[in-house]
Amino acid sequence: KRPETNVPSALPVAASSSSPVRDQLYSIAEKKRSILCVAADVQSTKELLGIADAVGPHICVLKLHADIIQDWTTDTSRRLRELADKHSFMLFEDRKFADIGNTVVAQFSAGVHRISSWADIVNAHAIPGPGLIEGLRHACAISGRMIGLLLVAQMSSKGNLIDERYTATCLRMAREAFPFCIGFIAQERLDPTGKLFVMAPGVQLDSKGDQLGQQYNSPQYLLKRKGVDFLIVGRGIYGSEEPAKAAQMYKELSWSVLHG
Amino acid sequence: KRPETNVPSALPVAASSSSPVRDQLYSIAEKKRSILCVAADVQSTKELLGIADAVGPHICVLKLHADIIQDWTTDTSRRLRELADKHSFMLFEDRKFADIGNTVVAQFSAGVHRISSWADIVNAHAIPGPGLIEGLRHACAISGRMIGLLLVAQMSSKGNLIDERYTATCLRMAREAFPFCIGFIAQERLDPTGKLFVMAPGVQLDSKGDQLGQQYNSPQYLLKRKGVDFLIVGRGIYGSEEPAKAAQMYKELSWSVLHG
Numbered sequence: 001k002r003p004e005t006n007v008p009s010a011l012p013v014a015a016s017s018s019s020p021v022r023d024q025l026y027s028i029a030e031k032k033r034s035i036l037c038v039a040a041d042v043q044s045t046k047e048l049l050g051i052a053d054a055v056g057p058h059i060c061v062l063k064l065h066a067d068i069i070q071d072w073t074t075d076t077s078r079r080l081r082e083l084a085d086k087h088s089f090m091l092f093e094d095r096k097f098a099d100i101g102n103t104v105v106a107q108f109s110a111g112v113h114r115i116s117s118w119a120d121i122v123n124a125h126a127i128p129g130p131g132l133i134e135g136l137r138h139a140c141a142i143s144g145r146m147i148g149l150l151l152v153a154q155m156s157s158k159g160n161l162i163d164e165r166y167t168a169t170c171l172r173m174a175r176e177a178f179p180f181c182i183g184f185i186a187q188e189r190l191d192p193t194g195k196l197f198v199m200a201p202g203v204q205l206d207s208k209g210d211q212l213g214q215q216y217n218s219p220q221y222l223l224k225r226k227g228v229d230f231l232i233v234g235r236g237i238y239g240s241e242e243p244a245k246a247a248q249m250y251k252e253l254s255w256s257v258l259h260g
Numbered sequence: 261k262r263p264e265t266n267v268p269s270a271l272p273v274a275a276s277s278s279s280p281v282r283d284q285l286y287s288i289a290e291k292k293r294s295i296l297c298v299a300a301d302v303q304s305t306k307e308l309l310g311i312a313d314a315v316g317p318h319i320c321v322l323k324l325h326a327d328i329i330q331d332w333t334t335d336t337s338r339r340l341r342e343l344a345d346k347h348s349f350m351l352f353e354d355r356k357f358a359d360i361g362n363t364v365v366a367q368f369s370a371g372v373h374r375i376s377s378w379a380d381i382v383n384a385h386a387i388p389g390p391g392l393i394e395g396l397r398h399a400c401a402i403s404g405r406m407i408g409l410l411l412v413a414q415m416s417s418k419g420n421l422i423d424e425r426y427t428a429t430c431l432r433m434a435r436e437a438f439p440f441c442i443g444f445i446a447q448e449r450l451d452p453t454g455k456l457f458v459m460a461p462g463v464q465l466d467s468k469g470d471q472l473g474q475q476y477n478s479p480q481y482l483l484k485r486k487g488v489d490f491l492i493v494g495r496g497i498y499g500s501e502e503p504a505k506a507a508q509m510y511k512e513l514s515w516s517v518l519h520g
Contacts, residue, residue: 041363043370067327067373068366098358098385100417101472103301106328110303112372113327125358125387129419131473138472157360159389161429169421212361212398213391 019179021120021148028088029060036251037061037092037199039234043068045076051238052080055247056087063092063232066113077118090120096152097124101135108139116143123150123185126170133177154186156202158213189227197229204236219254279439281380281408288348289320296511297321297352297459299494303328305336311498312340315507316347323352323492326373337378350380356412357384361395368399376403383410383445386430393437414446416462418473449487457489464496479514
């Protein structure tokens with residue numbers, strides 16, 4: 001059951017939309033005054049649920065990698081869904097699907113993780129072509145749930161292989177796949193109308209990068225200069241000694257950059 | 261314990277190599293007179309082990325998607341390893357890693373599937389850049405096992421986004437990452453020296469494609485005209501009423517195309 005809402009005008013982009021998943025996301029963001037997605041890259045159910053409960057009040061989206069949770073069971077997803085409903089945030093499985101249509105149908109709906117039974121948002125690389133999106137849409141239909149897709153149109157890692165032509169193809173594919181596809185993982189606004197929004201990873205205040213090629217940007221730069229719509233903060237929050245405090249800080253900072 | 265062998269001269273490519281994983285693959289291929297990899301895209305442990313045991317005598321590699329197996333446990337990988345050792349074939353987890361280095365370390369070694377604890381071969385998209393390969397190499401080192409990496413340098417699905425420049429970058433990255441990176445998922449020979457071999461998916465005798473954009477080629481075309489080294493057959497074998505017979509047929513056909 002998702003509320004039917006209009007895109008709130010206080011948010012940077014107020015394009016008309018007929019995507020229930022997108023509408024729900026913008027409704028949550030407006031109500032909680034939060035454009036913050038926290039990446040909970042932890043490896044146990046206990047840590048995952050702990051982070052989710054701690055940062056829950058401050059976020060619109062919790063991003064996770066189910067496949068790195070050592071003790072994942074259907075109980076993990078059930079309790080995660082309960083926290084998502086309690087704190088009103090959406091669950092984003094960062095699976096980066098990247099296979100042919102027939103395979104992603106199974107990866108999305110089957111296996112130990114049964115992603116389509118609990119996720120609100122998933123993402124994919126466009127590289128296998130439109131059959132991948134068709135496969136994910138098909139699996140979503142089978143699940144009977146509303147799930148939104150984000151295409152990875154740009155990456156934040158050093159030396160990544162995405163060029164402008166690749167990004168432009170992502171934009172075309174995403175437009176054709178709306179309202180199932182609702183936006184991008186990217187580093188800047190791609191759709192001038194704003195109907196397809198951008199979530200930007202690689203956000204951190206106090207770090208330039210890691211030893212494996214990740215590079216970080218500040219919230220100010222991504223929101224003001226690059227026009228992204230939502231920020232994904234990972235190690236800056238789940239790696240903090242006080243994740244709830246860190247989440248609140250990032251939430252308030254990013255909201256004030258947009259509305260202050 | 262992998263045997264130290266030379267690359268057998270009867271195989272199409274006899275380049276010198278210092279990769280133990282590559283050497284083991286070529287040794288198995290020569291002994292079993294098989295360049296066949298069977299993709300076992302089934303969704304239960306019982307089916308997976310059943311296919312592995314049935315086609316085992318005819319293959320050099322079994323390719324799987326651990327993440328579509330509904331009832332996967334450490335017992336699944338243990339029994340799969342036993343079958344691989346019994347029939348002498350290698351286990352190829354078709355994970356198509358496609359995230360930043362820090363994330364793929366966890367995806368490779370942690371989670372329910374603990375891929376680095378049982379796989380002999382894994383693959384990845386080059387799209388996130390060299391940090392991904394560094395991450396996988398790091399996870400492989402932690403595991404203490406020898407595992408070979410294949411880069412997805414070409415795809416067989418309709419409308420895929422890989423162009424010649426992307427493939428050329430894969431070739432460069434793979435060369436730099438040898439002997440950890442031992443080859444490609446591709447549709448034609450890419451490395452003229454043959455040190456980096458090619459496994460080609462999308463092989464089937466009696467079908468032109470599916471409804472989700474997959475396109476098929478014949479063994480003759482891929483081996484003779486395109487110079488690939490190993491063939492991956494999926495639905496043509498696991499979807500057959502007699503997988504063992506179908507595997508034997510594909511094995512003998514492809515071997516005779518090269519040596520007949």
